[in-house]
């Protein structure tokens with residue numbers, strides 16, 4: 286099933302450059318009114334670009350890790366567009382962190398990466414979820430994770446093992462190696478929010494999914510690698526535009542579509558929406574769970 290996104294209101298965080306910019310443009314192309322927020326001043330220019338698609342747009346320079354900013358932004362979006370239907374939690378920070386870093390650097394990394402990638406996503410989610418519940422017409426949340434949380438990018442049974450895949454037949458290890466502990470910690474939190482929100486909000490037809498992205502050409506990845514990335518390596522990176530199409534495809538699944546899923550986009554594989562994997566939830570009923578009350582009695 287493919288539903289139209291026309292006339293919906295979408296929020297995209299971190300949309301001034303990079304992947305979020307492509308997401309915001311894709312939402313406008315699909316006919317959504319789009320609200321964007323970003324630390325960078327150039328976010329203001331994006332509203333006019335988006336409006337060329339015949340939709341309404343609203344752009345704010347602001348920090349998603351700040352509760353007052355998030356509160357005001359979401360309230361203003363609701364006031365301007367009459368509600369909100371889609372949240373794409375994309376704003377992200379990424380830099381090298383080493384176990385031997387001193388406490389000042391470690392704290393700065395924590396504030397920047399956990400602050401944006403986890404706290405920002407959490408705050409934005411809470412503000413939007415309250416509105417989605419009030420509206421009672423379902424909704425969509427897409428969180429942006431990383432492929433560091435998965436092995437081959439897909440369960441082995443559906444990985445096509447392309448000859449171009451840099452990991453060959455051996456499952457790649459999870460994590461970003463030894464230089465990204467706090468980035469990975471912040472993004473693993475993203476999976477937790479995705480799973481918890483998807484379960485809690487399923488009865489209200491609010492779907493929550495997470496993009497587990499591999500290397501994708503953007504300001505962030507070019508800044509992270511600097512001169513260290515060879516042209517051959519850069520050529521393997523995915524594009525923000527292809528990633529945006531995958532998000533559109535997720536959203537177009539509509540209320541009957543997948544929820545609680547980590548959608549894996551990995552270098553060496555086509556940047557497409559993989560088939561739905563039905564998450565298997567362990568429920569209290571399925572495991573004969575004994576409640577605290579029963580134990581105490």
Ligand SMILES: NC(=O)c1ccc[n+]([C@@H]2O[C@H](COP(=O)([O-])OP(=O)(O)OC[C@H]3O[C@@H](n4cnc5c(N)ncnc54)[C@H](O)[C@@H]3O)[C@@H](O)[C@H]2O)c1
Pocket residue numbers: 298299300301302303304305322323324325347348349350375376377378379400401405429430431432497498499500501502503504505506
């Ligand atoms: N590019 C990759 O290879 C890659 C891989 C895995 C995951 N991701 C994730 O994808 C998302 C987008 O990454 P990107 O590569 O486009 O990064 P980017 O740095 O190119 O763009 C991120 C945008 O978010 C904005 N931003 C950062 N902190 C913010 C804050 N506190 N409040 C508001 N705006 C903020 C930045 O100003 C920027 O415009 C991030 O969550 C990132 O972690 C990227």
